[in-house]
Amino acid sequence: MNKVEPRTLSGFMELLPKDQLKFNKLYDAIRSTYEQFGFLPLDTPIIEASEVLLAKAGGETEKQIYQIQRGDSNLTLRFDLTVPLAKYVAKNYGELFFPFRRYQIGKVYRGERAQKGRYREFYQCDIDIIGDDKLSIINDAEIPYIIYNVFTNMGLKNFVIKINNRKLLNGFFSFLKVEDKSVDIMRIIDKIEKIGTANVIEELKTFDIDEEIINKIIAFINTRGTNNDIITSLESFDITNDLYQTGLEELKTVVDYAYAFGMSNDTLSIDLRISRGLDYYTGTVYETFLKDYRELGSICSGGRYDNLAEYYTDRKLPGVGISIGLTRLFDKLLELNLVEDEEIEVSDALIIPMTDNFKYIIECYNKLTSNNKRIQIFYDKRSVKSMINYAIKLNIPNVIFIGDEEVLNKTITIKNLDSYEQKTIKIENIDEEF
Amino acid sequence: MNKVEPRTLSGFMELLPKDQLKFNKLYDAIRSTYEQFGFLPLDTPIIEASEVLLAKAGGETEKQIYQIQRGDSNLTLRFDLTVPLAKYVAKNYGELFFPFRRYQIGKVYRGERAQKGRYREFYQCDIDIIGDDKLSIINDAEIPYIIYNVFTNMGLKNFVIKINNRKLLNGFFSFLKVEDKSVDIMRIIDKIEKIGTANVIEELKTFDIDEEIINKIIAFINTRGTNNDIITSLESFDITNDLYQTGLEELKTVVDYAYAFGMSNDTLSIDLRISRGLDYYTGTVYETFLKDYRELGSICSGGRYDNLAEYYTDRKLPGVGISIGLTRLFDKLLELNLVEDEEIEVSDALIIPMTDNFKYIIECYNKLTSNNKRIQIFYDKRSVKSMINYAIKLNIPNVIFIGDEEVLNKTITIKNLDSYEQKTIKIENIDEEF
Numbered sequence: 001m002n003k004v005e006p007r008t009l010s011g012f013m014e015l016l017p018k019d020q021l022k023f024n025k026l027y028d029a030i031r032s033t034y035e036q037f038g039f040l041p042l043d044t045p046i047i048e049a050s051e052v053l054l055a056k057a058g059g060e061t062e063k064q065i066y067q068i069q070r071g072d073s074n075l076t077l078r079f080d081l082t083v084p085l086a087k088y089v090a091k092n093y094g095e096l097f098f099p100f101r102r103y104q105i106g107k108v109y110r111g112e113r114a115q116k117g118r119y120r121e122f123y124q125c126d127i128d129i130i131g132d133d134k135l136s137i138i139n140d141a142e143i144p145y146i147i148y149n150v151f152t153n154m155g156l157k158n159f160v161i162k163i164n165n166r167k168l169l170n171g172f173f174s175f176l177k178v179e180d181k182s183v184d185i186m187r188i189i190d191k192i193e194k195i196g197t198a199n200v201i202e203e204l205k206t207f208d209i210d211e212e213i214i215n216k217i218i219a220f221i222n223t224r225g226t227n228n229d230i231i232t233s234l235e236s237f238d239i240t241n242d243l244y245q246t247g248l249e250e251l252k253t254v255v256d257y258a259y260a261f262g263m264s265n266d267t268l269s270i271d272l273r274i275s276r277g278l279d280y281y282t283g284t285v286y287e288t289f290l291k292d293y294r295e296l297g298s299i300c301s302g303g304r305y306d307n308l309a310e311y312y313t314d315r316k317l318p319g320v321g322i323s324i325g326l327t328r329l330f331d332k333l334l335e336l337n338l339v340e341d342e343e344i345e346v347s348d349a350l351i352i353p354m355t356d357n358f359k360y361i362i363e364c365y366n367k368l369t370s371n372n373k374r375i376q377i378f379y380d381k382r383s384v385k386s387m388i389n390y391a392i393k394l395n396i397p398n399v400i401f402i403g404d405e406e407v408l409n410k411t412i413t414i415k416n417l418d419s420y421e422q423k424t425i426k427i428e429n430i431d432e433e434f
Numbered sequence: 435m436n437k438v439e440p441r442t443l444s445g446f447m448e449l450l451p452k453d454q455l456k457f458n459k460l461y462d463a464i465r466s467t468y469e470q471f472g473f474l475p476l477d478t479p480i481i482e483a484s485e486v487l488l489a490k491a492g493g494e495t496e497k498q499i500y501q502i503q504r505g506d507s508n509l510t511l512r513f514d515l516t517v518p519l520a521k522y523v524a525k526n527y528g529e530l531f532f533p534f535r536r537y538q539i540g541k542v543y544r545g546e547r548a549q550k551g552r553y554r555e556f557y558q559c560d561i562d563i564i565g566d567d568k569l570s571i572i573n574d575a576e577i578p579y580i581i582y583n584v585f586t587n588m589g590l591k592n593f594v595i596k597i598n599n600r601k602l603l604n605g606f607f608s609f610l611k612v613e614d615k616s617v618d619i620m621r622i623i624d625k626i627e628k629i630g631t632a633n634v635i636e637e638l639k640t641f642d643i644d645e646e647i648i649n650k651i652i653a654f655i656n657t658r659g660t661n662n663d664i665i666t667s668l669e670s671f672d673i674t675n676d677l678y679q680t681g682l683e684e685l686k687t688v689v690d691y692a693y694a695f696g697m698s699n700d701t702l703s704i705d706l707r708i709s710r711g712l713d714y715y716t717g718t719v720y721e722t723f724l725k726d727y728r729e730l731g732s733i734c735s736g737g738r739y740d741n742l743a744e745y746y747t748d749r750k751l752p753g754v755g756i757s758i759g760l761t762r763l764f765d766k767l768l769e770l771n772l773v774e775d776e777e778i779e780v781s782d783a784l785i786i787p788m789t790d791n792f793k794y795i796i797e798c799y800n801k802l803t804s805n806n807k808r809i810q811i812f813y814d815k816r817s818v819k820s821m822i823n824y825a826i827k828l829n830i831p832n833v834i835f836i837g838d839e840e841v842l843n844k845t846i847t848i849k850n851l852d853s854y855e856q857k858t859i860k861i862e863n864i865d866e867e868f
Binding site: 003004005006007008009012013014015016017020021023024035036037038040041042043044045046047048049051052055066067068070073075086087088090091092095096097098099101102107109111120121131134135136138139142257260261262309311312313314346347358359362363365366374375376377378379380381389390393394 | 437438439440441442443446447448449450451454455457458469470471472473474475476477478479480481482483485486489500501502504507509520521522524525526529530531532533535536541543545554555565568569570572573576691694695696743745746747748780781792793796797799800808809810811812813814815823824827828830
């Protein structure tokens with residue numbers, strides 16, 4: 001028979017069991033943290049009608065989507081979890097209770113050019129808090145505390161959540177009378193860490209912005225110091241613009257309450273260069289960095305938006321949310337050796353049969369599992385060495401030998417594969433002795 | 435702005451939070467049971483190259499697949515989890531340890547005609563045990579015990595796992611000299627419960643099988659009684675055919691060891707009418723039924739196969755596995771009111787602020803959460819009644835009132851929404867009193 005090469009498409013992650021276990025551990029840490037904070041689960045289809053999914057999209061997004069033509073239906077694979085959320089909330093508005101706190105962890109699809117670290121299928125892990133007409137700013141202060149808990153529970157250390165406010169930036173640009181270019185300015189300064197200050201200045205010049213104004217923008221976004229220092233500076237600038245003052249007030253409030261939740265200058269840091277590229281955000285914005293690996297870019301981003309679902313409903317649904325791109329993050333953490341090394345034990349012991357009396361072996365198995373032990377039996381005839389090797393490779397910490405002597409004496413012989421200690425115990429004493 | 439109707443495609447399940455919580459509880463029960471039995475997790479892409487996914491497929495499958503044309507690439511959404519497993523094992527053979535016990539829970543896609551209870555996107559929850567060249571028959575005896583544990587952990591009762599052996603059937607057909615028609619015969623008798631004996635006889639006649647032979651087949655598959663009765667009958671039939679005898683020996687062995695694991699005549703039942711439609715299976719076959727709802731059909735099916743990945747590799751990889759179609763099962767269980775009614779509490783308490791002193795509120799929140807309580811704060815200003823209503827709708831069992839008096843006295847007032855009992859406690863005593 002002609003064989004087909006068993007290949008996996010490039011840009012699609014497919015892990016060996018050892019790594020999949022590690023991936024799942026991070027996945028579970030994210031999920032359980034989201035649940036601990038009272039977020040409700042959501043699971044929307046991966047396929048949606050194109051007209052629904054692309055109600056807003058345009059430009060870059062459209063080029064990257066996966067589309068399916070099926071009969072008369074034009075279908076699209078979801079490219080994020082935010083658009084499906086917007087659809088869901090608009091569709092089920094009457095059945096939901098607001099503020100609607102939902103999490104969704106699922107795969108999304110973008111046909112990006114394949115290159116290392118870029119995935120076409122990847123997990124997003126999102127939370128959003130959606131208000132009905134209004135949503136208190138204190139929600140924005142809880143978000144960094146949730147991010148902090150998520151990454152701590154994932155076993156990560158030495159990360160910092162950067163925070164800024166788009167009203168502050170927009171107000172400042174308005175004060176400088178370049179508000180008509182604010183979308184472009186934010187898109188460009190968003191890249192400052194990647195391309196450097198000199199290149200940002202060059203790019204800004206192409207938008208016909210005065211050099212003096214550019215210098216003011218650069219000086220402004222480079223305001224540094226502790227959170228208190230920065231707020232003091234922002235207050236001292238004497239910028240007479242309402243939007244600026246509203247943004248400043250919001251930023252102060254968010255930082256203030258975030259501190260109350262337990263954040264510090266070390267874990268939460270105002271950074272006026274953070275703007276998020278998307279025009280979607282309207283207030284607080286967040287990015288998260290591993291301090292020792294800034295080159296990874298933001299590992300968790302999000303922000304406040306005025307209106308989630310304007311393409312589907314007239315209702316005003318403001319919200320605040322974040323997203324973790326787990327597939328790419330996992331890939332990087334693995335590469336940098338930052339995933340906790342402690343291996344996951346899938347079973348507590350492997351029974352190695354040295355007799356054909358499987359009735360007795362299964363009797364022991366039942367005794368052990370009823371004592372809450374996770375046990376595997378190696379049913380196939382192989383050398384003892386290769387069975388022990390199976391246990392070692394699967395990180396099963398103990399093997400249990402059962403041979404004719406054990407059958408005769410109603411015992412089992414347990415060997416720990418770390419210490420190589422071995423003991424023979426009566427099966428009636430399993431509860432106490434293993 | 436023109437609004438797009440926020441609709442979800444038919445044939446795609448999208449649940450309200452209340453039902454999603456119930457779905458996740460079943461999902462988690464399946465996953466944790468699979469893990470308890472030592473199965474390793476696998477997560478393959480939803481999209482694969484068409485040539486890989488369709489290496490074997492033909493006929494009905496091809497018609498139902500979702501295909502994506504992207505540049506030169508012809509891509510297909512997976513329609514089951516078995517073909518991706520075959521690809522994965524062939525691809526990663528050198529890195530896996532056999533027997534390879536893997537579970538995979540994920541969405542699969544079939545463009546079936548939309549009708550009630552039929553889904554185009556649905557979860558399959560699979561386990562398989564793959565051997566390298568050989569795989570002991572005792573694995574086949576562990577499978578019913580795993581099915582039993584899965585459904586018990588899902589909270590289901592009164593189900594039965596039906597078991598049969600295809601060698602037995604094929605051997606019998608060979609003995610009757612109709613082995614060239616055995617695929618068709620099995621496909622037809624597989625439908626006996628659905629279409630009835632008379633229709634099965636009619637269909638068999640169209641394949642030009644003698645009436646006498648048909649009667650023998652019908653009499654054979656209708657052999658009834660306890661497992662022991664059936665085995666005694668099968669032994670007494672005096673069918674001189676090696677395949678039949680091998681199948682009988684396997685069936686006896688599987689039932690015998692399954693009993694050792696703890697199965698009984700009540701939970702495991704030989705049924706000679708079970709054949710599974712697919713020509714894929716070569717030995718033991720399983721189906722699972724809710725005794726009071728036979729009309730649901732099998733809720734968990736599977737069996738033994740000789741060769742998992744013959745389209746990708748020359749290696750012989752025998753295996754045994756089962757699959758649960760969770761989406762359809764959940765739909766039916768919900769409809770029949772068989773999902774445990776006990777609602778899931780997403781949080782332990784909701785803080786209802788009756789003061790603007792959020793610093794104090796957050797202080798109480800921190801105290802409570804550090805005592806492992808899952809707490810939400812209702813930040814937005816709304817009537818107390820509507821905040822209590824939010825707690826009730828989300829099944830949060832307690833509300834905590836914090837007003838100026840509580841701030842002054844460093845207390846919180848907890849009200850249980852079931853008993854309506856209310857008490858005011860010092861925040862320093864939270865650990866003991868809540």
